[in-house]
Amino acid sequence: MRLFGSAARVEPSPEAAFAALLGRALWPRLAVGLGALLGAAMLAAAIGPADIPADATARIILSRLPGVSLADSLPQSWRDIVWEVRLPRVVMAGLVGATLALSGATYQAVFRNPLADPYLIGVAAGAGLGATAVIVSPLDYTVGGVSLVPLAAFGGALTAVALAYALARVGRTVPTVTLILAGVAISSIATSAMSFLMINNSQRVHTTLTWILGGFNLSEWGKLWWVLPYVLPAAFIILLYGRILNVLQLDEEQAQQLGVNVERVKLLLLGAASLAAAAAVSVSGIIGFVGLIVPHAVRLIWGPDYRQLLPMSMVLGGAFLILADLLARTVNSPSEIPVGIITAFCGAPFFLYLLRMRQRAVF
Amino acid sequence: MRWKSTRALAGLKARVCCFFCPKVYSKSPSPISRRGTFCVPQKGGDVISLVQRGLLLLALVGVLAVAVACEDGGGEPTPKASPTVLAAVQVPYPQSIVDTVGREVTMEAQPQRIASLSPAATEILFAIGAGDQVIAVDMYSNYPEEATTRQQLDAFQPNLEAIAGVGPDLVLLFYDPEELSDSLERLGITTAVLGSIEETPESVEAVFDQIRLLGQMTDHVQEAEDLVAEMQDRVDAIEEALADVEQGPRIFHEVDAMLYTAAPDSFVGGLYKILKAQNIAAGTDQPFPQLSQEVIIERDPEVIILADGGYGESPDTVKGRPGWGNISAVRNDRIFVIDPDIVSRPGPRCVEALEALAAYLYPERFE
Amino acid sequence: MLEVRDLTVAYGKLVALRQVSLSLGAGELLGVVGPNGSGKSTLIRAITRLVRPLGGYIRLDGKELGSLSQRELARWAAVVPQRPYLPDVFTVLEVALMGRTPHLGLLQSEGRADLAAVRRALEQTDTWQLAGRRMGELSGGERQRVVVARALAQETPLLLLDEPTAHLDMGHQAAVLDLVRQLCRGEGKAGLAAIHDLSLASQYCDRLVMLNEGRIVGEGEPEEVLSPQLLASVYGTRVSVFSHPLTGRPVVTPMSGDSRAGLEARGSVGTFRS
Structure with a gap:
């Protein structure tokens, strides 16, 4: 476990502690994390259910650079698969993974609760209800070629969170425990409404369930614009x-006594994290586990300082979900496996390993 | 959703054998006969069972002709099953059948108040002239028009009280959630589970089986035979027209926008087998797999059939999907929408679906 | 520097402070004494705006408390809370650095000046050698001194201490209060300390305010406030008060034996709120 850095500590001298703090630059770790992210992305771009040689994949991607044409001799279907299907999928998985991990870390911080994840106060249930309502509706749910499902999921998620926040309000403050309870209550209302809709529209259950379980099979470049306008400012x-x-x-x-306007910070950060998570969920469905486990893994490896934890959660969350999605589309090829199954199945053992290795408390 | 289905052909062979060997039949009732689609008389005494065997023989003839390469042929009745039996018009009651999940179902008299919680069964009942005996249907029984005038029940979340409330003398289920059939029987309501045959490879034959079974149960044997014969003719015509086809076009059958499809081992997949199409979902072990988008592009379907046309998908939306522009079906504009009700419902209209698909796949052979 | 006028604070229907008025100047250390539940902590919470008063006002250097932002307030007044929750995983240095929060903008991170302030605060509280340790590895006394260090790192004119010596042994009690007094005298800070131990308060504070059931019942030099009569009525027990042989400040000890009788005379034990 010493692999992971600052684990060994005998009795550091104050000077050393100071030096360590000063020298605890984020950049080396971030570089490692970004390396992992890039590696995962390259691996995921190279492998897929369609049998395309890795060098061809590289040539196709490089050919998108201006002035480079290495792929002209390759079949058009390969170029379509790599550029229009596989690469947006990898990018989307990375973006959603980063977003969920960042949101999860933020929720854990604001609620000071290790069990918090981005879905704690209604994002998932709200999004699920919104998406289900549109999917089962007898009306045509594409307008001008654009599906209304992500929009409804996004709206549902934000409505649920806003409702929980409003209901938890006591005078000028929003106690976190009350907010969690309100979120859980709103979630269960939304979930039961969703179940009701599904049961009354049994012929659409499969589609709805698939959406809810989440995945990146339908990723395309255009969908990035569904996510980025929310995720980038929120992450910033x-x-x-x-x-x-x-x-x-x-x-x-x-x-508060140290000068933090706690209520405003809570509102701002929960708002940003919920907005980002809602945007991610609206394009990918409800992918579990990433937002819960990745921040904890980062905490176990590099400690609890949020100035490091937040960016490291983002890069590792992205890398993790890219690899999970790689498994989702290759393990059962040519069929897909819902990526949430992979994140739980592969993420949990690694997390338990970290937990066993590190004896001291981390939260 | 789990279907307890039956491999009709294997079952038929077993039953044909039993039929001609009464001793063996009576001594070995269970493993084979329990799996059977229909026709294992067990009650009602010798005479009735004889009569029933005769009727069964009659019912089997059509199937044997096309499905079973039985050297004896089906047209030669045993001496005991005499022409008088064949001439019988009335189905005798009480009669017993075994439904598709192996339950024995006994009807005391011709059912007059049928609650059909299966859209396929509803279509069959109306098609064989038993529509007047149907008093309630499930909410997806949308064909024929007349069926929608019946009282509506929910087949997916069946409510025991609601079903019992319409006072049926026969309830037809297509699946049996939480042992609903037992509960109904306890209330004294005769119940048969006519399990879905979506996973049955010999799909059209299995539909014929169900038609004959319902004909027998409702005492519309002749109409059922006529319907089967007509359907068989239409299937034969298609098979004949495709006799010289070695390998048909590559197809992708889209069940929904999440890219779920029908693999060869499904009812829909069975229709494509008749059409000799190459299903690009071959090689999966699920009946309805979700295909990876890149697999669809790589396997390059020549025809795309949309069964999700009612849910916002259309040839135009397919053409607009990134990366799909170079797929043969898109380039050659061979994307077609089909009504999911006729294509995936194992009822009388499956031949309509078959004909429509044939026209999409082989425009030069079918107008 | 600090002016409190007619301050009334209630938690729901329970009135915790009634029309409390006091003032505190630079260089002065004011001790707030009184029994459990008399309102000492509430006073400190009101000054840091954790509770909103029902009536009266609080001014810091002439400015109405409500007109200051939370961050401005934290640059005016630092608090040593009574039983602060400090996650075990944080190091001493990290906790002390949190004292710099009100001085840092959103885009800033701690610079040389901040580290220097923290180093000085750690050295003043004798926790410099612990800088690299995690909070979970410290003793109760060490933790308390780290919290004091955090408040010092905040570099505020006003220092509010809620039972700063409650968990400390005698040596560290003396060290902390010596430090506080020296900060007031030497650096011109104003200190307000809620102190349980009357003798300790008497030894270190320039002035005392005695609270009982939310009201001020005595104010002035320790000798004026710590009269046996007042103490007996407030604490419900007879006490001995005598002068310290060196400082002349009052020393208070309870009289053994009849304290129970005293409690009974006062009504019931239930008047003691925890």
């Missing part, structure tokens, strides 16, 4: 608040 805001989130790990009174 959240990353700015790394230091404040550390302070928030004390109780809220101490944070």
